Each structure stands twice: as C-alpha cells, then as structure tokens.
Amino acid sequence: MIAATLMSVCLVGSAMEALPVPENVPELLVSDSGNRITTSAQWERERRPELLRTFEQELYGKRPSVPLGLSYETVVARDNAVDGLAKLRRVKITYRGPCGTRDFVVTAFFPKCRKGPAPIFVYIAFDKDGITSARSTGDCHAGPFQLDERWPVKKLISRGYATVAFRCGHIVDDDEDGFRTGAYSALEDYRKRTDSSWGAISAWAWGASRVADWLETEPLADTNHLAVVGHSRLGKSALWAGATDCRFALTCASGSGCCGAKLNHIELNKIKEGYWDEHIERILRFRHWFARRFDYYRGKDLEMPFDQHQLIALCAPRLVAIASASEDEGAGPLGEYWAARLASPAWELYGRRGLVTSAFPETEHPEQEGFVSYHLRKGGHDLVSYDWERFMDFADRHGWNQ
Numbered sequence: 573m574i575a576a577t578l579m580s581v582c583l584v585g586s587a588m589e590a591l592p593v594p595e596n597v598p599e600l601l602v603s604d605s606g607n608r609i610t611t612s613a614q615w616e617r618e619r620r621p622e623l624l625r626t627f628e629q630e631l632y633g634k635r636p637s638v639p640l641g642l643s644y645e646t647v648v649a650r651d652n653a654v655d656g657l658a659k660l661r662r663v664k665i666t667y668r669g670p671c672g673t674r675d676f677v678v679t680a681f682f683p684k685c686r687k688g689p690a691p692i693f694v695y696i697a698f699d700k701d702g703i704t705s706a707r708s709t710g711d712c713h714a715g716p717f718q719l720d721e722r723w724p725v726k727k728l729i730s731r732g733y734a735t736v737a738f739r740c741g742h743i744v745d746d747d748e749d750g751f752r753t754g755a756y757s758a759l760e761d762y763r764k765r766t767d768s769s770w771g772a773i774s775a776w777a778w779g780a781s782r783v784a785d786w787l788e789t790e791p792l793a794d795t796n797h798l799a800v801v802g803h804s805r806l807g808k809s810a811l812w813a814g815a816t817d818c819r820f821a822l823t824c825a826s827g828s829g830c831c832g833a834k835l836n837h838i839e840l841n842k843i844k845e846g847y848w849d850e851h852i853e854r855i856l857r858f859r860h861w862f863a864r865r866f867d868y869y870r871g872k873d874l875e876m877p878f879d880q881h882q883l884i885a886l887c888a889p890r891l892v893a894i895a896s897a898s899e900d901e902g903a904g905p906l907g908e909y910w911a912a913r914l915a916s917p918a919w920e921l922y923g924r925r926g927l928v929t930s931a932f933p934e935t936e937h938p939e940q941e942g943f944v945s946y947h948l949r950k951g952g953h954d955l956v957s958y959d960w961e962r963f964m965d966f967a968d969r970h971g972w973n974q
Contacts, residue, residue: 594838594910598879601917612889612921623886624815626878631831632812633770633863635778636759639667644786647677651684658683658729665786669758676743676754678783680736682792683729690734691797691972693824693963694783695723696776696806696813699741722803724957731964732973734793736783740806743779744772748860755779767864773831776806777813784819797821797972799891801963803955804903805861808832815886822891822972824963826955829903830855831862833894835880835911836873838904849904852876881911884944885918888926893945893966895959898935899952906932912946919943940966 601609601619609619628634648662658681666675683690728735740746744754752762755775770778780800787793799822802810807828814823825833830850851873856866869876884892894912896905909932916926925942933939936958938947945966949958967973 593914594835596874597835597837597914598877598882600882600885600914601921609921615888615918615921620886623878623882627812627815627883627886629768629863629865630869630878631862631866632774632777633865634768635770635774636669639669639759639782641668642666642782642785644789654681654726654729657685657726659792661790661792663786665782667755667758667782669755669760671761672758674754674758676738676779676782678736678738678786680734680790681725681729682734683732685729686732689792689794690732691794691799691967692734692736692787693728693799693801693960694780694787694820695735695737696780696800696802696809697723697737697739698803698806699739699746721954721956724960727957727960728964731968733964733967736787738779738783740772740776740779740809744775746772746805746860750860769863771860771862773805773809773812773861776802776809777816780809780813780820781817784817788819795819797967799824799963799967801826801955801960803827804829804953805858808861811883811887814890814892815883818890820887820890822893822963822967823887824893824895824959826895826959827897827900827903827953828894828908829900831880832903832908833880833884833911834904834907835914836876836907837879838907838910849907850902879911881914884911884915888915888918889922889924889943891943891945891966891970893947893963895947895949895955895962897949897951897953899950903953905948909933909946909948912944916942916944938962938965940969943970 603618604622609615643666645664647664650660653660661680664675664677744750744756787795798820800810800813800820801824803826807825808831810823811825811832814820852869853871856870894908896908912927919926927944927946928941929939933948935948935950947962
C-alpha cells in the first residue's frame, strides 16, 4: 500500500525524502456520521467523544467507575536523598471498590533546588525496575543500568523536575490470571466480565491516574505540568492514560509499537527484506492486555475502521512525545512516525502545530518544534536516559521549567 519509492528505505542512515502518505488510513477529522470537523469545539463535542468510545470499546476495554474511596499514607520521608539533591517520599495509595480494598506504593523524588512546586514525570515502571531505591548509599536495590538508564532520577532532579514511579504489577498482574488480582478484584466481579471489559493496558493507565489523584494533594508537585511516561506495553498504557485523563499535560511513549503509537495501516514488512514489525495477529499473544472485542480485528490491520493516529490525537491540544529506536524493528518506527504525523491536524484545530516535519528524521535528530515531538534514538527496544533527556527538552521548550 505504500508507494514503490518507499520500498528500498532503510531505517538507519540518512533522513528520507518526503514520504507518500499511507493509503486508506481512517479519517481523523470526519465524524462517524460523515460530518467534517473544522473547529476545536466540534472536535470536543463530537469527534473526540466518539473516538474515545471506539478505543474504549474495541481495543482497551471499558473500565468500572472510579474508586469509591482513596487515601494516602506516607511510609517513607527523607529530605536528603540522591546525594542531598532531592526529597524522597514513598506513599501508599489505598483505593476502595465495590468488591474490596487494595493498595499500591509509589516512590517519588522532588528536587530541593526549586523554591516552589516542581513539574513532574510519572513513570509507569516494569516490576523489575529498581524504583524502590532512594538513590543513596546503603539504600539501593537496583543495578547500575536500572538506576542510570530506565529511570534516571538524578538527571531529572538536576534539571528541576520531580518524578514518581510505580510498578505495573502492583496494579494488576501481567498475565491472564491477572483478571482476578489487584484493581480488577477491587472494582469488579470477575464473573461479570464482558467482551468489552478492560484489559491490563487500561488498568495500568488507571494506576497512573490514581497517582495523579495523590499528586493533587502534594504541595511539592506542580500538577499543571504533569507528564506520564511508559515504555513498550507501558508506552501503550501511557498513551491511553494521556487520552483518558486530561490532567496529563504531556504524554511520553517509548517504543510503544502495535496498539500504541504505531499506525496499523502501513505494511512495514514490505519496506526491505527481512524487516518485520509487530501486527495485530502477533500482539494478540498478549491477550490479557486488551478487551476481548479486539479479537475481531485479528489479521485486519489494513481494514480496521480506526487506527493509532486517532489515539494520539485524543491528547490534543496537550503535548505528546513519541520515541522510537533505530534497531527496534518490532515497534515499527516508521509506523510510529506516521501516526504522530497523521495525528497532527487535531492540534491545528486549536491553532497549534502538531509534528513539524516533512521527512522521517535521522537518528538522534529530534523533531520538537510543535506540540507533538518525535525522535529516533540509536539502539534497540528500551527506554534510556537519551529518551528522558529529549522528553525534558520538549517540556523545557514549552516553559515547564521556568
């Protein structure tokens, strides 16, 4: 479906010339009833709600109502963490639903260099990430890579940003049996799940929103400048969190791929011999991430009536940062780039520019002039300090750290 001129493209090397638009991509600014969307008011009233319903019902699943109750308990408080640069807070967030009460713990660092509240990055972490560390001698439970790359706390606080992380598995388990655990077990009766009930991606995004609830009570946090960050499956969760919770003023998705930031209406596996990207058939081996209704789209990547550029657009007019890696073929960097580019007309409805670009960028030449950022990092499937630095650069460009 992509023009033959694209077929010889390699993702590593020089920037490509302007690319032909992928064909048959679902309309962004035409409503289900056929109305052309030309204003932000129309978008907010008509198109955004129907797209939100589509992704909720067909892909990520419908969540139960918000918790019946929330409470917060500080379990660790230290004012001299990270070589004396930060205040550490570990907080237990307890939530109550119709089927029970559960809790999870977040680890937060606030920079001491700031006189007032700090802009903050919420990191949805993998269970193996070393987020319980205080980044101080004698209280470290993570290896050097986890400390310095996956969640580079010292770099964040040195630039004036606060950061908080929680483990995804403390919300729900990352397996099919997870439907009986954590948030699921508190908020719904397992026996009453339907084909449109929420999957793990939506549950992890729900967890990020509960962290935002706590931060609204924390004087050290500037919740007008609140970002959510995730990688891979948790990059998908970050995008859904940004789409469903407007308190996230910046959404950062790293290597989120299929059902994240990657466009499905693009046959990337035809670009060059041996190239492959993850399509719906393959991603559905992680069945518990999605609503059961998503099974219908197995093998229908090029035919489905919605696509991920529409998901990214649900974050408009707020900030979005999409991160790809040159050797991460599975996540489909070209598809992630195209989704960001095709989402951009939603920002134009608000008089803002989305992704400002005319060509797929060279590696480590980020495109950050508009309200949608895209960068292609050298390397493979991971979240590293280079990505975080670009996220911070993007926030800086929009006045977050003044």
